[in-house]
Amino acid sequence: MRVPVDWLREYVAVPAESTGVEIAAALVKVGLEEEGLYTSEVQGPVVVGRVLTREPEPQKNGKTINWCSIDVGEANGTGEPQWVVCGAHNFEVGDLVPVILPGGVLPTAQGPLTVTARKTYGHLSAGMICSERELGLGEDHDGIIVLTRRFAGDSETLARLIPGADVLPILGLDRETVEVNVTPDRGYCFSIRGIAREYGHATGAAYVDPALALAAAAPAPTADGYCVRLVEDDPIRGRAGCSRYVARIVRGLDVSAPTPGWIKTRLTEAGMRPISLPVDVTNYVMLGLGQPLHAFDLHRLGESIVVRRARAGERMTTLDGADRALDPQDLVITDGGETPIAIAGVMGGESTEISATTTDVLIEAAHFDAVTIARSARRHKLPSEASRRFERGVDPLLAPAAAELAVQLLVHYGGGTVDPAVTDTIEQEWVAPVIPLDADYPSRLVGAPYAASDVRRILTELGCTVDGAGEATLRVSPPSWRPDLLTAPDLVEEVARIDGYDKIPSVLPTPPGGRGLTHGQRTRRIIADVLAAQGLHEIWGAPFVGDARHTAMGWDATQARARTVAIANPLSDEQPLFRISVLSTMVDAVLRNVARGSKDVGLFELGLVAALDAPQQSAPTEDVGVHPDAETLAAIRAAVPAQPRHLGIVLAGERERSGWWGDGRPADTGDVIALVTSVLDALGVRAEITAADPMPFHPGRCAQFTLADGSLIGHAGELHPKVTAALGLPARTVAAEVDVDVLIAASKSRATARTLVTSPVAYTDIALVVTEATPAAGVEAAVRAGAGELLESVSLFDIYRGAQAGDGKKSLAYRLAFRAPDRTLTTDQVSALRDAAVAAARSAVGAEQRV
Incomplete structure (x- = not known):
């Protein structure tokens, strides 16, 4: 908001010696940040x-x-x-x-x-x-x-226009303009009236609201005023889209009359371009008082104005010449209820604009619902000075005063006469809310001492009505121009602002000690560190998908949709669902990197998924500012689906890069299994690895990780060829998805340290012949179980298929390491442990020792 200093002086007693810099500094004290200080770039003579x-x-x-x-x-x-x-x-x-x-x-x-x-x-x-x-x-x-x-x-x-006199002060080119940043909650400061009020709060300068005298001069509504009907209600928000509509008529106006120079100068200083007398007057009133106005050519109107919601399929041409399709949520001004002639609070229509032939003008001063206007302005991508003010909240009692000032200026500078008929249609009377405020609450909330008398004084200066003198609890009614004051903390903020933020002591809080990271946080950091150390890049992807992605991942669309949470207000109609798999959104990052030339990709993501086990429930809602009761909170929590955190890994292209040193090696199933295994080892989680074939993985090239109690950890392997083709991924792309919450729970009880054993280790090898269908993981588990507690490690180092193994069989060679904590094992002891391991494998999986 640009504030010409000379204009500000008319509304508040700014000392004559005060400069723009000093005025800006005063406004900063009450929370209006300075954006700039402007003077004319013209230099004399x-x-x-x-x-x-x-x-x-x-x-x-x-x-x-x-x-x-x-x-x-x-x-x-x-x-x-x-x-x-x-x-x-x-x-x-x-x-x-x-x-x-x-x-x-x-x-x-x-x-x-x-x-x-x-x-x-x-x-x-x-x-x-x-x-x-x-x-x-x-x-x-x-x-x-x-x-x-x-x-x-x-x-x-x-009288000052004497040849040779300096014209800069006469044209206002020697004056300063202060620009301040107005926050969304203080819409009343989008006017000289509001800024002047704040300057008075900051400095104590005398301020008299200019709207008071204008409201007193405004005539009372008459029965023969121009017919205006407000037939629109917002059923969702339970309030009128237009709560008040004031209409005044000026007849015989000379629209070609020049705008007086002082109005042109002020508009220019405030950043607006002078256009014509009717437009300039409405803009001047809006900038001065904060009430947007609109002027209609009376002869282009019918017998009445009806304010309503737009109907489906309606269109209108706005003043910028654009033909616009109206939305049923748009609030429109209509000619007799039929033809839209303006998008309320946003922009007027071309059909009723002021032209060179206009003689009679109808001035509209209305109060529109802030949310309705904000949504219309954004829907049509049509921000205007009017919508900027309406969407932040305009004083609901200001319309008669603003219309009176506009009429006075038009008559004075454009001739004509004021029609004695006055329209003031009120759909919803403004009633000031009553906010209970404990007198000591500002001190408790801010941490600075505020006497009860100071609290009353400050709130009264702000325009509030304060009742309850001498009582512990005050009853505060905010003024009409402050729709942002709704709760006791809002009032406390105003007390602290007006009293001075600089008076609030700076006290560093004492943090509680000894907590540090939670186990879950440490686990997630370990996972990220392990994968990053192996060359993978962490990403974050938006967790939204559509049914088409489920189909591309090889899932049954109906079953996937049944497990999916639908987003109530999706960012995109093509992605209205929350993901049930991290991989379903990670593929977008892979495709983006590959498309931009990064053929060798290694990515991981730690993200949330949401998969329903039962039909999605609707959560109850409460009004803003009302704390839900225990039953409502329980229902809300019950409606929120579980959101486990998953780890996704995707590898494409070469895992070992090619170069002058030789050929590289493409990423394969073993690489992604090794990555998952490295995470498990870092967390101290022991898992069983078996073959599996869930989509989107390739059957026969997918490993399943489970805990000893059967809990599923996740899968790793090569993606199914149909999946890579449907998504456009590189062939033989490998991936993994792991439930991090399962790992967090499993790693809680892991041993954090082991006793260092200095006795020598004893190695022995065994070769076990099993059927081709027997998984190596099952053989290893049997060997571990039979070898006993002195087994330190077991590793598979060879697989043989051939005549010596027999048809349909394979030979698995394992190296066993044994170590006793307190002695050196003898050859006989190691042989006995080895034989026990072989016997256990024979009993469990039918393995025979190869000789």
Whole structure:
């Protein structure tokens, strides 16, 4: 929000000596952060000049220029007339105009331009007669500024228009403008009225609300006012989309009348472009008071205005010339309830805009629901100054005062008469909420002492009504312009803000000691460290999928949908479901990397999934600011599905890179199994590895990891060829998915340290012949069980298939390491342990020792 300092002085008693920097510093104290400080880029000498002569001279290029002599008093140091060339034709001899003399500086798109005496069109032009655009006052470049017309009716300013006088202060080009950042909860500060109020809070300067006098001057509504009906309610939010609509009519208005210079100057300083008298007046009132207005051509309207929601299929052309399809949630102003003529609070329609033939104008000052306007502005990608204010909350009692000021300005500067008929249709009366506030609550919440009398004083200064003097609990009613004050903490924040944030002591909290990371956090960090150390990159993917992804992963779409949580408000209609597998979203990152030239990819993700075991339940809801009771909380928790954390791993391309040292090796099933195994080893979790064939894995090239109690840890292996083809992944892509929550639980009871044994280890080898279908993991488990407690390790080092093993059989060679903690084992003892292991394998899986 840009705040012209001179305009601010009209609303609050800013000391004459206060600079823009000091005003900005004062506003910072009450939470309005400074964004910038602006002054005109025009540098003098720019003076008032009286046109003495004007000699038109046609040129060969078809253009006519004027060779003019200008009386600039003693500003040029000689008192002689100043001769300049001017291409504009909207002035006459005797007019007063702004003249920039050599040495002056004008802002341009290419940077500052220093004016010099230069030869042009056969004359030596010693300066320029300036237009609005050249002085940075607007975009008008069709003609120069005629000061006598610009300030017509302003006798005080006209008296200052003496040839040679400095024109910068007359045009307001010497004034400062402060820009502040307005947070979304303080929409009332999108007006000079609101900023002035805050300046008064910051400095104690006297402030009188300008809306009070205007509201008192506004006439009461009459029975014969223009017909306005508010027929719209928001069934979801239980409030009116338009709670109040004020309509005032000015007849016989001269819309071509020029906007007074002081209004143009203020609009320009505030960052808006002057357009025409009706538009400029409505913008001026909006900037000054904070109430957006709209002006309709009365003759283009029917017998009434109806405010309602748009109907399906309705369209309208807005003032920017765009044909827009309306949404049933849009609030629209309609002509008699039939034809939309404006999107309420956002932008008017082309069919009723003010034109050069307009004589009678209807001024709209309404109060619209903030959420409705915000959604419409975003839906149509049509942010406007009006919607910016409505969506943050406009004072619901301000409309009559704003309409009165607009009518006064239009009549004064545009002629015409005010229609005595006044419309003020109220659908929903504004009622101030009553907020209970313990007098000592600000001190308890902020940690700084606030006396009860100071709390009452500050809240009263803010415009609140405070009842309950002498009682422990105050009853506070916020003012109409503060819709953000809803709870006791909101009031406490205001007390702390106005009293001064600098008065709140800075006390470092004492953190509790000895907690550190939880076991789950340590486990996740170990997993990430182990995989990153082996060259994998951690990613995060959005956890949303659609039915098409389930089908591509090889799952039955109906069964997958039954286990899937549907998102109530999905970011994309193509991905309305929460994932049931980390791999289902990780493949997007693989595809993205491969498409951008990274052919060798190793990725992992630690992310949440949600798979339903029963039909999805609906959670009950409560109003904002109401704490649910125990029963409601239990129902909410019951409706939330379990969200276990899974580890996903994907490898594509080469695992061992090729180069000058030789050929590389593509990633295969063994690599991804080894990665999972390394994670298990780091966590001290022992798992059984068996063959499995769940989708999306390749049957025969997939390993299943389970705990001794049968709990499933996860799977690792090569993705099914149909899956890689459906997703567009590289052939032979391998992957793994592991339930991290299972690993966290399993690793809680693991031994963290073992006693170091110094006695020598004894090795012995065995070769066991089993059927081809017997998994090696089952053989190893049997060997471990039979070898006893002195077995330190067992490893498979060879697999033989051939004539000596027999048809349909294989020979598995294991190396067993035995060690006793307190002695050296003898050969006989090791042989006995080996024989026990062989016997156990024979009993468990039918293994025979190969000789």
